[in-house]
Amino acid sequence: MLRMSSLFLRTLREDPSDAEVPSHRLLVRGGYIRRAAPGGYTWLPLGWIVYRNVERIVREEMDKAGFQEVHFPALLPREPYEISGRWTDYGDGVFRLKDRKGNDFLLAPTHEEMFTLLVKDLYSSYKDLPLHIYQIQTKYRDEARPRAGLLRTREFVMKDSYSFDIDDEGLVKSYEQHRQAYIDTFNRLGLPFVMVSAVSGAMGGSASEEFLAPIDVGEDTFVRCTNCDYAANTEAVQVRPPDAIPLDGLPAARVEDTPDTPTIETLVDVVNERADLRHPDRDWTAADTLKNLVVKLKHPDGTFSALAIGLPGDREVDLKRVEAQVGPAEVVAFEPADFAKNPALVKGYIGPGALGEHNASGIRYLVDPRVVEGSAWITGADQPGRHVINLTMGRDFTPDGVIEAAEIHGGDPCPRCGNALEIAKGIEIGHIFQLGRRYATALGLTVLDQNGKTKVVTMGSYGIGVSRAVAAVAETTLDEKGLCWPREISPADVHIVVTGKPSEPTGPAAEELALALETAGLRVLIDDRVGTSPGIKFNDAELLGVPTIVVVGKGLANGAIEVKDRRTGERTDVPVADAVEHLVQVCRS
RNA sequence: CGGAACGUGGCGCAGCUUGGUAGCGCACCUGCUUUGGGAGCAGGGGGUCGGAGGUUCAAAUCCUCUCGUUCCGACCA
Numbered sequence: 163m164l165r166m167s168s169l170f171l172r173t174l175r176e177d178p179s180d181a182e183v184p185s186h187r188l189l190v191r192g193g194y195i196r197r198a199a200p201g202g203y204t205w206l207p208l209g210w211i212v213y214r215n216v217e218r219i220v221r222e223e224m225d226k227a228g229f230q231e232v233h234f235p236a237l238l239p240r241e242p243y244e245i246s247g248r249w250t251d252y253g254d255g256v257f258r259l260k261d262r263k264g265n266d267f268l269l270a271p272t273h274e275e276m277f278t279l280l281v282k283d284l285y286s287s288y289k290d291l292p293l294h295i296y297q298i299q300t301k302y303r304d305e306a307r308p309r310a311g312l313l314r315t316r317e318f319v320m321k322d323s324y325s326f327d328i329d330d331e332g333l334v335k336s337y338e339q340h341r342q343a344y345i346d347t348f349n350r351l352g353l354p355f356v357m358v359s360a361v362s363g364a365m366g367g368s369a370s371e372e373f374l375a376p377i378d379v380g381e382d383t384f385v386r387c388t389n390c391d392y393a394a395n396t397e398a399v400q401v402r403p404p405d406a407i408p409l410d411g412l413p414a415a416r417v418e419d420t421p422d423t424p425t426i427e428t429l430v431d432v433v434n435e436r437a438d439l440r441h442p443d444r445d446w447t448a449a450d451t452l453k454n455l456v457v458k459l460k461h462p463d464g465t466f467s468a469l470a471i472g473l474p475g476d477r478e479v480d481l482k483r484v485e486a487q488v489g490p491a492e493v494v495a496f497e498p499a500d501f502a503k504n505p506a507l508v509k510g511y512i513g514p515g516a517l518g519e520h521n522a523s524g525i526r527y528l529v530d531p532r533v534v535e536g537s538a539w540i541t542g543a544d545q546p547g548r549h550v551i552n553l554t555m556g557r558d559f560t561p562d563g564v565i566e567a568a569e570i571h572g573g574d575p576c577p578r579c580g581n582a583l584e585i586a587k588g589i590e591i592g593h594i595f596q597l598g599r600r601y602a603t604a605l606g607l608t609v610l611d612q613n614g615k616t617k618v619v620t621m622g623s624y625g626i627g628v629s630r631a632v633a634a635v636a637e638t639t640l641d642e643k644g645l646c647w648p649r650e651i652s653p654a655d656v657h658i659v660v661t662g663k664p665s666e667p668t669g670p671a672a673e674e675l676a677l678a679l680e681t682a683g684l685r686v687l688i689d690d691r692v693g694t695s696p697g698i699k700f701n702d703a704e705l706l707g708v709p710t711i712v713v714v715g716k717g718l719a720n721g722a723i724e725v726k727d728r729r730t731g732e733r734t735d736v737p738v739a740d741a742v743e744h745l746v747q748v749c750r751s
Numbered sequence: 752c753g754g755a756a757c758g759u760g761g762c763g764c765a766g767c768u769u770g771g772u773a774g775c776g777c778a779c780c781u782g783c784u785u786u787g788g789g790a791g792c793a794g795g796g797g798g799u800c801g802g803a804g805g806u807u808c809a810a811a812u813c814c815u816c817u818c819g820u821u822c823c824g825a826c827c828a
Contacts, residue, residue, distance in 0.1 A: 175777060175789065176763045180820050191762095200819070254752095255827070272828075306752070306826055314827080322828095360828085372828080381827085481825080492826080593828045625828060661787055697788035715787060 163680055164654060164687040166702070169193075170207050173702050183379045185636040186311025188645050192705050201308030201316030208706065209632075211653040213319075216632050217298060219350050219650065220321050227343035229294040229323055234276050236300050240266035242275035246604045257302045257316075269302035274601050274623055277324040281619070282607040288328045291609065291619065292336055296323030298628060310379060312633035313589060319629040325622040328611060333620045337369070337596050340624045344373055344592050347626065352648035353591060353634055358384045359394040360593065361486040370595040374588030375634045382588050385570055389581035396570050396585070397486035400531075402577040406556075407536025413552045415538075420549045426451055426475040429549065433540060439551060451475030452539035452553070454512040456525060457484070458500065459491040468496065468504075470517040472541075472561065473530035477568035484567045506544070513542035513550060514559035528565035529555075589634045590627070597621040645707025646729055654687035655679075655749040657708035661696040661715035671738070672714035675723070678742045684749055704728065710748055712741075 171193030180197070181187040189195045194209030205213055221231065240258075243249040249256075249268070257269040270276070281293065298321045305316050312318075325336035341357075348355045353375050360372040372395055374382055386393040394400075418439060423429040426448050433439040433446050441450075453475045458466045469488070471479060485493050501507055506522035517527035522544075533539070535556035543550040553559060572585045602608070602619045611617045627634075632651075639646045649655060658676055662668035669690070676688045687708055689699045696715070703711045713724040722735040725744065736744045 172761070172778075174762055178762070179757090179764090182821070197820095303827080309821085320828085370828085482827095485826085590828065595828080623828090627828085659787095663786055666786090693786085695786060695788085695790060697786095697790085700788050702789090713787080 163676055164207075164685075166687070166689040166699075167691045169687075173705055181311060183310040183313065183637070184640055185313070185379075185633045188640055188705065188707075189311060189633070189636060192645055192707070194645075195312065199316075201305055201314070203312060203315065208653045212647065212651055213629065213632055215651045215653075216351065216635065217319070217321075217628050220347055220626055220628055220631075221298060223343055223347040223350060224296050224321065224323065226346075227294075227339060229296045229343070231297060232280070232295050233297050234270070234273055234280075234299060236270050236302065238268055238270050238276060240268060242279055242605065243268060246275050246601055248275070255303050255305070257304050270299075271301055271303045272320070272623075272625070273297070273299070273322055274324065274597070274621075275605060278601045278605045278607050278621065281326050282605060285326075286609050288609050288611045288617070291326055291328045292332050293326040294323060294336065294339070296321060296624075310633075312629055313379070313637075314381070315629070318627060321626040321628050323624045325624070326607075326619050327621075328609065328617060328619065330620060333596055333598070333622055337594060337622050340594055340622065341371070344594065344624070344626065348373060348591065351631060351635055351651065352639070353631065354638055355591060356384065356386065356393050356586075356588060358386075358588075359398045361395065361398045370593065372590050373592035373594075375591050375638055376586055376588045377634075377637050378587050379637060380587040380589035382590050383585060384588055385572075385574075385583040385585055387576035387579060387581055388584055390576060390579040392576050392578040392583075396480065397483050399483075399570050399583075400566060400577050401568070402575065402580075403531040403534050404537070406534045409536055409554065409557050412536065412538060412554055412557070415550055415553045415558050417543045417545075417548055417550045419547060421547045423549070426453060429540065430475075433549075433551070446540065448476035449474045450538075450540055452514070452529075452533065452541035453477075454514065454517060454527075454542060455479065456496040456500075456507065456512065458494045458496050459488055460494050461491045466494075467491075468500070468523075468525045470512070470523070470525045470527040471529070471565060471567045472514060472517070472527065472533060473568045474532055477530070477571075479567050480569035483569070484565065487565060487567075508542070508544050508546055511542035511544060511546060511548060513544045514553065514561065515550070516544040518560070519562055526563075527561045528563045528567070529561040530568050531564050531566065532568075533561070533564075589630070589637065591631055591634050592624075592626045594624045595622060597623050640707070641729075643701075644705035647707045647709060649709050649749065652708050653685075653706075654708045655684040656686055656710045656712050656745055657703045657706065658686060658688040658712045658714060659696075659699045659703050660688065660690055661699065661713065662718075664692050666718075668714050668718050671718055675712070675714065675738075675741055679745060682742050682746050684746065710745065712745065 173193050174191040177187045178190045181190055193206050195203045198204040240249055256271050259267050301320045302317055308314050308316050327333045327336055355373045356376050358372050360370045383396045420432055423432050430446050430448055452472050454472045456470045459469055460466055481493055501509055504523050506516045516522045519526055533555050538552045538554045540551050541553050573582045576583050599618045599620050607619045608616045636645055658672050660668050660672040676686045679686050709728050711726040717724055721738050723741050725734045725736050
């Protein structure tokens with residue numbers, strides 16, 4: 163039994179000044195967590211109970227799916243990560259340290275390498291596959307900016323699992339199994355979620371999906387179709403290209419003087435105003451222009467390369483989308499000094515004429531998928547003060563490839579069905595990947611198949627942020643009064659509030675009730691503080707968020723207690739004699 | 752990593768402009784009263800003013816650096 167009189171917690175009347183998002187504010191105010199380090203939190207007794215409940219649910223669902231739990235160290239040597247290339251690829255994101263002999267170690271940001279090596283260590287036959295193993299482990303990432311309490315920390319707990327299969331069909335099946343296990347887990351946690359197509363980032367691999375809890379404080383932006391069930395992280399949206407246009411009979415490209423057109427808007431105004439430049443049938447819009455910009459890619463080994471991106475002028479570049487495709491390279495600004503080194507680039511008037519690996523600049527040129535063969539554009543003529551009109555893709559220029567770089571707008575057509583997309587924010591609570599053979603190849607994980615031939619194992623990796631899930635559950639359930647836990651996660655089933663003077667019989671009656679409830683198998687938190695005013699107790703009960711609040715007070719004179727539902731606020735007077743039975747029913751339903 | 756703001760008992764804040772005994776509310780301790788929506792009175796304990804260096808007779812206050820926090824951007828399973 164938890165007793166407020168002796169519980170190690172102190173609720174705060176005011177919000178801590180460093181807490182912005184609601185879950186962070188309320189978890190601190192309710193005495194669930196305390197900040198201990200930049201991006202590190204201490205769990206207090208109530209918080210630890212909640213955390214363990216979440217962890218238990220995750221573990222039970224993994225076990226139910228037939229996955230086996232193992233446990234690795236978090237402190238690992240450099241070598242496996244060196245072999246996989248991630249010692250470098252992870253860059254500043256990983257905590258590195260040296261032992262007394264000067265050997266490199268890291269605090270694991272994730273464990274693909276170690277799982278791969280462990281399986282290599284023990285297994286060598288196709289008969290041993292498929293295999294699913296997982297762990298619930300502390301991970302370390304040196305985040306540039308930890309924020310939002312438990313939502314982004316530098317030390318956090320993740321449930322990570324890995325599947326090992328002999329072939330691609332097996333991988334797909336393993337992936338589906340995990341997908342279903344995740345659906346079950348998040349449903350049981352009471353977390354609303356959206357499954358979105360994602361990109362793999364530093365993990366490598368092909369297919370991947372994220373589980374996002376849709377809330378505004380989330381850091382991930384995703385789109386979903388207002389008509390069909392398409393949903394994707396904005397980074398992963400693949401724009402459906404329009405049909406190619408036959409080149410025959412399209413107007414010829416012509417270079418024109420267009421002074422004083424530093425922006426897309428001024429350019430569009432000029433071509434619409436001048437009779438000789440007007441479109442025969444309609445006004446030109448920004449979408450008719452082709453905007454070209456050059457960025458530098460910083461590769462993990464420290465080298466740079468230039469990349470030119472062409473996209474319709476009504477779109478901005480979404481750097482996250484670019485980086486999702488060029489990773490692990492980072493995108494950095496193309497500086498004046500870089501322009502100086504490449505005279506083919508005329509700042510403000512860069513056009514496809516100079517771009518591309520086989521043209522004057524020699525810079526790799528990738529374009530938006532909307533730039534299809536036969537599409538005609540107003541774009542830079544690679545000369546100061548001049549643009550070219552009707553420059554036609556496939557006839558006048560040929561880019562080196564396609565890139566999804568343009569930002570996605572609400573209302574854009576769904577790639578699947580063409581209806582409008584809407585944009586929303588979410589917290590990433592899970593991510594599943596079909597990794598494929600990247601790690602197995604790098605680390606030499608092979609088995610013999612039916613024919614005695616060596617085959618590289620194919621892998622999947624799957625993660626749930628356990629400590630983050632605590633915040634996500636808090637975030638999706640709280641209200642203006644405080645936290646509001648789902649019963650299975652709550653630190654208790656019932657929160658008994660005792661009111662009245664110490665001389666009144668409410669105290670002993672509440673104690674008796676608490677004991678009876680525990681005997682009946684319920685988890686009880688009793689506010690047995692003496693001399694604390696009722697208002698404080700009521701407010702604390704609402705702040706702490708136990709789903710059922712029982713008040714033993716005034717009503718006792720009439721032989722009744724009050725049962726309050728934390729979420730709905732609904733109150734019921736229940737005769738003391740029926741209290742246990744009633745509450746057991748409430749808590750078991 | 753760029754831009755901005757802020758670091759003063761456990762929490763929320765004032766004091767800094769104009770250098771001179773470190774203050775308020777909540778929380779905490781003692782006593783009395785009070786007990787259904789953040790009680791009252793009286794008394795009390797607790798802070799090297801984030802850290803380091805500098806200027807000065809004297810620094811919470813002025814200067815420099817540094818660490819941390821928050822917001823915006825960048826980054827990020």
